[in-house]
Amino acid sequence: MSHFESDRHRRAALAAIRVGRIPLKYAYAGSAAYTHDAYARSGGYLSMLASARYEAEALIATRGPGVDRLAVAEIGPGNGGRSSAFLGRLTSLGHPCRRYLALDFSATLLAIACARLARFAGAGMSVDSHVWDIEAGASGGVERWRPERDAVIVCLLGHTLGNVERPTATLANIRASLRRGDVLVLSVVVARPGEAADEVLAPYRSRQFRDAALEPLLAAGLSDADLDFVVRWHDATVTGEAVLRRPAALDGACLPAGHRVRCFQSRRFHHLDVIAAVRDAGWHIRDAASAPGGNHLVITASGE
Ligand SMILES: C[S@@+](CC[C@H](N)C(=O)[O-])C[C@H]1O[C@@H](n2cnc3c(N)ncnc32)[C@H](O)[C@@H]1O
DSSP states (O other), rough: OOSSSSHHHHHHHHHHHHHOOOOOGGSSSSTTHHHHHHHHHHHHHHOOOOOOOOHHHHHHOOOTTGGGGEEEEEEOOSSHHHHHHHHHHHHHTTTEEEEEEEESOOOOOHHHHHHHHHHHHHHHHHHEEEETTTTOOOOSSHHHOOOOOOOOOOETTTTTHHHHOHHHHHHHHHHHOTTTEEEEEEEEEBTTTTHHHHHHHGGSSSSHHHHHHHHHHHHOOEEEEEEEEEEEEEETTEEEEEEESOOETTEEEETTTOOEEEEEEEBOOOOOHHHHHHHHHEEEEEEEOTTTTEEEEEEEEOOO
16 A cells, blocks of 8 residues: 655655655655665666675775774665675675664665664674655764764765755755764766666666656555656656646645656766765765776765
8 A cells, every 4th residue: 555654744745746846755755665675676776786895995995983893874775785785895895884874764664774684783783773854954863873982984875866856955964964084985876978868768667666756656646547657868867757647636636637747866977066066065075986887986075
């Protein structure tokens, strides 16, 4: 049964659907956490992931305070599959994480991710979680969890920064939630000149992706049979739009046939733009390295 995670989410999502642009965070919460979990286990999703190896190596290379007693706070762990590979890589590099905090907009997805990471708890890592909407403002979640006096490493991996509405403001919210000396490990998907639309969109032409992107509209009471779904590649961004085939009722209002709702976006970044965004958000850049293949950029930065 399609549903929102809370009445607050429901009200905000309904208002957004009416104006035609629903933030992607709603595609990870409530029943959408389960459609995301199914999509994140599909070949299309897995084909787009950077190897956890480069992110783990970037983290170790920061050699910041506390690197031998790693405390890692990960924002947006998704279903935990990729986090598991990342934490496994840290262990195989000789730097097992001792404390791990998962932070996400979605309490449901946090529960799915933490269940998947339980095997690390048996190996001596504590696993905690905290709900935080990084687009809405700063949070005290990391501060309350922080090991006494130690710096922490905050990771924002995969496509997460490309999903938010305002990347620089979001990075500033994260900066405002951390201390001097804390380290940010950010990986983003890179825009590559001349990429053909068919190539970029191929992983998004699956039933699992359509289900994941449309789930918030179904939670709002719209019917899948009334929706067309269109994916596009423009301005270095993949977007997904639902288009109403016929008029539909939404919480007492009537949406006309042809009403469009942008319900997915994944932005690719140009190297210099994303480095500038991190700097503008108050971070001091330590390093920026392209993963082999050139699809991903891993930036490490510290709060100065
Ligand atoms: C594309 S998934 C990435 C998952 C994982 N890092 C990976 O690479 O597979 C985006 C993640 O960010 C979370 N997320 C999206 N918007 C968010 C927001 N505004 N605040 C907090 N988490 C958010 C989602 O719930 C999800 O866990």
